[in-house]
Amino acid sequence: xxxxxxxxxxxxxxxxxxxxxxxxxxxxxxxxxxxxxxxxxxxxxxxxxxxxxxxxxxxxxxxxxxxxxxxxxxxxxxxxxxxxxxxxxxxxxxxxxxxxxxxxxxxxxxxxxxxxxxxxxxxxxxxxxxxxxxxxxxxxxxxxxxxxxxxxxxxxxxxxxxxxxxxxxxxxxxxxxxxxxxxxxxxxxxxxxxxxxxxxxxxxxxxxxxxxxxxxxxxxxxxxxxxxxxxxxxxxxxxxxxxxxxxxxxxxxxxxxxxxxxxxxxxxxxxxxxxxxxxxxxxxxxxxxxxxxxxxxxxxxxxxxxxxxxxxxxxxxxxxxxxxxxxxxxxxxxxxxxxxxxxxxxxxxxxxxxxxxxxxxxxxxxxxxxxxxxxxxxxxxxxxxxxxxxxxxxxxxxxxxxxxxxxx
Amino acid sequence: xxxxxxxxxxxxxxxxxxxxxxxxxxxxxxxxxxxxxxxxxxxxxxxxxxxxxxxxxxxxxxxxxxxxxxxxxxxxxxxxxxxxxxxxxxxxxxxxxxxxxxxxxxxxxxxxxxxxxxxxxxxxxxxxxxxxxxxxxxxxxxxxxxxxxxxxxxxxxxxxxxxxxxxxxxxxxxxxxxxxxxxxxxxxxxxxxxxxxxxxxxxxxxxxxxxxxxxxxxxxxxxxxxxxxxxxxxxxxxxxxxxxxxxxxxxxxxxxxxxxxxxxxxxxxxxxxxxxxxxxxxxxxxxxxxxxxxxxxxxxxx
Numbered sequence: 001x002x003x004x005x006x007x008x009x010x011x012x013x014x015x016x017x018x019x020x021x022x023x024x025x026x027x028x029x030x031x032x033x034x035x036x037x038x039x040x041x042x043x044x045x046x047x048x049x050x051x052x053x054x055x056x057x058x059x060x061x062x063x064x065x066x067x068x069x070x071x072x073x074x075x076x077x078x079x080x081x082x083x084x085x086x087x088x089x090x091x092x093x094x095x096x097x098x099x100x101x102x103x104x105x106x107x108x109x110x111x112x113x114x115x116x117x118x119x120x121x122x123x124x125x126x127x128x129x130x131x132x133x134x135x136x137x138x139x140x141x142x143x144x145x146x147x148x149x150x151x152x153x154x155x156x157x158x159x160x161x162x163x164x165x166x167x168x169x170x171x172x173x174x175x176x177x178x179x180x181x182x183x184x185x186x187x188x189x190x191x192x193x194x195x196x197x198x199x200x201x202x203x204x205x206x207x208x209x210x211x212x213x214x215x216x217x218x219x220x221x222x223x224x225x226x227x228x229x230x231x232x233x234x235x236x237x238x239x240x241x242x243x244x245x246x247x248x249x250x251x252x253x254x255x256x257x258x259x260x261x262x263x264x265x266x267x268x269x270x271x272x273x274x275x276x277x278x279x280x281x282x283x284x285x286x287x288x289x290x291x292x293x294x295x296x297x298x299x300x301x302x303x304x305x306x307x308x309x310x311x312x313x314x315x316x317x318x319x320x321x322x323x324x325x326x327x328x329x330x331x332x333x334x335x336x337x338x339x340x341x342x343x344x345x346x347x348x349x350x351x352x353x354x355x356x357x358x359x360x361x362x363x364x365x366x367x368x369x370x371x372x373x374x375x376x377x378x379x380x381x382x383x384x385x386x387x388x389x390x391x392x393x394x395x396x397x398x399x400x401x402x403x404x405x406x407x408x
Numbered sequence: 409x410x411x412x413x414x415x416x417x418x419x420x421x422x423x424x425x426x427x428x429x430x431x432x433x434x435x436x437x438x439x440x441x442x443x444x445x446x447x448x449x450x451x452x453x454x455x456x457x458x459x460x461x462x463x464x465x466x467x468x469x470x471x472x473x474x475x476x477x478x479x480x481x482x483x484x485x486x487x488x489x490x491x492x493x494x495x496x497x498x499x500x501x502x503x504x505x506x507x508x509x510x511x512x513x514x515x516x517x518x519x520x521x522x523x524x525x526x527x528x529x530x531x532x533x534x535x536x537x538x539x540x541x542x543x544x545x546x547x548x549x550x551x552x553x554x555x556x557x558x559x560x561x562x563x564x565x566x567x568x569x570x571x572x573x574x575x576x577x578x579x580x581x582x583x584x585x586x587x588x589x590x591x592x593x594x595x596x597x598x599x600x601x602x603x604x605x606x607x608x609x610x611x612x613x614x615x616x617x618x619x620x621x622x623x624x625x626x627x628x629x630x631x632x633x634x635x636x637x638x639x640x641x642x643x644x645x646x647x648x649x650x651x652x653x654x655x656x657x658x659x660x661x662x663x664x665x666x667x668x669x670x671x672x673x674x675x676x677x678x679x680x681x682x683x684x685x686x687x688x689x690x691x692x693x694x695x696x697x698x699x700x701x702x703x704x705x706x707x708x709x710x
Contacts, residue, residue, distance in 0.1 A: 036610035037533030044524035044580045045539060048546050050565075051577040055557030056549075062560060072564065125452060128445045142696065143453040146460070149692050149699060151639040153657045154681035158463045160664065161478070161674045168462055168478040240456070301552035304641050308661045322552040329556050330646070342553040349550050 063339035073335075085340040096328075096337055098217030100344075103312075103319040105218065107300060109227040110235060110320070115295040117239045118246060119288065125243065126250035127276070141251075145244035152241070156308035159237045160184070183233050187315035191226025228317035234305050242298065246291045253287040254280070289360050293353055300349045321345045460685075467491070467679035474674045490675035498651070499680065502659035506638060506684075509574050509655060513637040516579035518630055522622065524580070525588025526614050530600070540589075546582040552642060559646040573647040574655070578637055584629045591625035592618065628698045635688055635699075656684045 058073065066081045067073040089100045129140060147155060162168045163183040170180035188203065196203045201210070210221040227235060257280055265275045281288075303322040306312060312319040312327065321341055329338035461481050466474050467490055468483040477484075527533070528540050558577060559568070567573040595618060603613045619626070641657040654662075660680045692699060 033531045033610065034533040037527045037531035037536060040523045040527035040531065040614075041536075041539050043520040044543070044585055047520070047577065047580040048542065048582065051558060051561060052546055052549065052554065053542075055554065055561040058560045058564070059557035062556070073560065074564075125449075128448050131442060131445050133442055134445060134449075140449050140453055142693075143456045145699070146689070146692065147456065149635055149688055150685050151641075151657060151681075151688065153639075153641055153661045154463075154685050155459075157660065157664065157677045157681045158459050161466065161474075161678060162459060162462065164478075164674075166475060166478065171479050297550060301550050303552050303555075307641070307645070308664070322555075325553075326555055326642075326645070329559070335556070339556050342556055346550060346553045 059339045059342065062335050063343055065336055067335050069329075069333045069335050081336065085336040086344070088337055089340055089344060093217060096334075099316070099319065099324060100321070100341060101216040101218055102222075102316050103321045103324045105223060105225075106227065106231060106317060107302070107320045110231060110302065111296065111299045113227060113232075113235050114238050114242075114299045115292060117235075118242045118295055119291050121239060122243045122246035122291065123250050123284070123288070126247050126254055127280070129247070129251060130254045141248075144247055147241045148244040152304040153308055155237065155241060156305050159233065160309055163233050181229050184230050184310060185314050186229035187313075187317045189225025189228050189317070190232060191224055194226070225317075228314070230310060230314055231318045234302070234309065234318060237305060238299070238302065242295070246295075249287055249291060250284065253284050257283050289356070293356055296352055296356065297349055300345065300352075321348075463678050463682050463685075466675055467682045469675050471673060471675060474678075487675070490679040493673075493676050494679055494683070497663070497676075498654070498659065499656075499683075501652070502654050502656045503683070505574075505654060506656040508571075509578075510634055510637045512575045513578045514630055514633040516575070517581055517584050517633040518626060520580045521584035521629055522588045522619065522626065523614070524585045525590075526592050526618060528585070529589045529592035530597075530618075531610065543582045543585050547586065555642055555646050558643065562647060569648040569650045569653065571653065574644060574653060577647070578640070578643065581633070581636070584633065587629055587632075588622070588625055591622055595621055624698070627695065631691060631695050631698050634691060638684075638688055656680075660684060 062073050063085055064080060064082060065073060065078050066084075067078045071077075088094065088096045090097065125144060129137060134140075164170075165180075165182040169183075173180040192201075192203050192206075195201050201207050206221045210224065211219050213220045215223070261279050262275065265279050270278065301322055302320050303326065306318055306320055306323040307326075310318040312323055322345060325338045325341035325345065327338075328334045328341065462478070465481045465483055466478075468486050468488070469477075470483075470485065470487045470489065473484055473487075524539075524543075528536060528543070562568045562573045562577070567576070599617060599621070600613050603617045608617070639657065640655075641661060644655045644658045647653075660677075663677055663680060
């Protein structure tokens with residue numbers, strides 16, 4: 001690699017002992033580290049700068065301009081339009097605004113279901129797995145974790161097949177006499193169905209009181225729809241996929257619960273639930289917060305599954321801000337609006353995670369310090385609460401998704 | 409029930425008799441608890457494994473069989489038509505692209521991440537803290553909002569629709585730099601000092617002394633990079649629209665809407681999903697330890 005040779009040469013040049021011309025103060029044998037250090041980080045700084053920082057600044061400009069995707073966004077004939085694009089998303093009545101708020105509505109329902117579900121399921125399975133006498137632990141861990149490392153595209157395709165009208169899931173439900181829906185073409189909201197089920201309203205003719213008032217281009221009735229049947233498949237898929245990663249985090253934390261305290265609780269006659277509440281859960285608090293934060297960041301970025309499975313349909317019930325922003329840019333060529341959407345999405349994620357961090361700041365810091373101490377005690381195998389990457393959550397890139405996503 | 413007695417025997421063998429005089433075992437060592445635990449885990453592992461088994465079985469089914477018996481794990485008749493049809497939709501080309509990209513990205517990340525990680529951990533230079541803060545800031549940026557920005561910059565640089573667009577932006581990742589930095593910080597300084605006194609250059613020390621000691625971290629970064637670039641989708645969507653540059657994720661994602669239509673050709677999509685899962689599955693099974701480490705360690709709350 002050219003870089004390699006270059007670095008080597010430079011490093012050697014730099015590391016000659018300073019001659020009389022060396023007017024800089026060098027600290028003995030550590031001379032030349034300044035240049036070497038910069039050479040070492042140069043590739044990283046270049047790539048991250050060129051493909052992360054610079055593009056963000058460019059996109060900020062595009063979100064304030066009327067660029068249509070032709071030519072360069074920096075040419076003379078592209079005009080500055082101020083916050084026009086942001087207004088079209090957030091306030092000006094029109095299709096753009098109602099699309100955007102529909103996607104926000106969908107994503108909010110999605111977050112409200114996915115984040116608690118993946119956290120509780122991961123914690124539950126980790127608690128069960130933490131039994132010392134359990135055999136075949138490795139098998140179970142692998143089974144639960146495997147979906148987290150496989151491609152979101154492959155999993156999405158598999159779920160498309162499982163949830164077809166006559167697919168595996170409906171065949172399974174038919175055993176119990178349940179007539180499953182045609183999942184991916186069913187845009188009915190779960191809350192609508194629930195209300196219909198308990199006799200609150202009739203989805204065929206929704207009550208005036210709800211269809212009348214509207215906000216941001218959606219009627220109250222639409223706001224209250226809940227996630228659609230189609231979106232709930234994606235919710236199931238994501239919970240199924242992400243549980244494994246969080247399960248590992250909980251498992252690592254559970255192994256640090258002090259046995260003496262557990263035993264003391266047993267001697268005091270606490271039953272299993274009391275012990276879990278009083279001993280285990282407080283100890284897991286930092287991990288729970290971490291999982292909630294990662295979940296929150298990941299769930300606002302759902303993209304891959306929408307792209308592969310539904311393209312935002314049926315009836316826009318699986319639109320998410322991330323997918324909508326992609327769609328407006330690459331399919332409708334409304335670049336300014338699309339860029340503005342991604343900044344609004346960024347603001348949402350930023351505000352929510354900052355809020356969360358602020359609420360639990362002190363205890364977090366204490367837990368962090370404790371974890372660091374533990375890590376020093378155990379060397380490089382130590383576990384710290386924190387995040388490696390949104391896996392695609394997922395995925396890479398997702399959660400990093402990955403990056404970011406996840407991994408999702 | 410033989411299982412119960414077995415469980416009981418096992419529990420007695422290792423059970424601790426607490427001092428309460430009533431021979432009371434820890435609650436989680438009681439056989440009933442253990443049985444219940446097995447029950448829960450078995451049910452959930454079926455839920456987790458069965459979709460993959462269906463994927464595998466359906467790949468060898470005929471279209472009619474796939475639709476008619478979606479739950480069955482026995483193809484009847486066994487058919488290789490799905491795999492033959494994958495050859496017709498440029499699947500081999502996508503696989504080649506994915507392989508090239510994953511190999512280049514992995515090589516680049518391992519090298520550049522460890523260079524940067526070492527500098528941030530060990531070398532004293534002006535602006536080091538600023539660089540590190542920038543790396544942390546990158547970690548905090550949600551990847552999905554970068555779709556449009558990335559396209560803009562690739563377009564501006566004239567890289568759009570080229571191999572370099574697929575590879576170069578992925579060559580460094582902040583999380584990997586972080587993992588390497590943390591590892592290098594755990595290596596004792598004395599080793600390097602000895603080499604330095606012997607007159608070795610900085611790069612020489614890094615290359616011949618420190619890197620060989622960093623094997624576990626290097627393997628972690630290798631695996632995460634391979635898995636990450638192999639499974640990546642959004643970046644490849646915005647980096648090119650040239651069919652010759654499709655990777656597996658992009659090509660297969662378009663199978664449902666693209667050349668094959670969204671008809672009843674499930675064996676083809678299942679075969680595609682199966683084949684693109686295999687490399688990652690192999691790496692995962694061989695290096696599972698490192699996956700776990702990468703998933704739970706090397707982390708920071710900025």
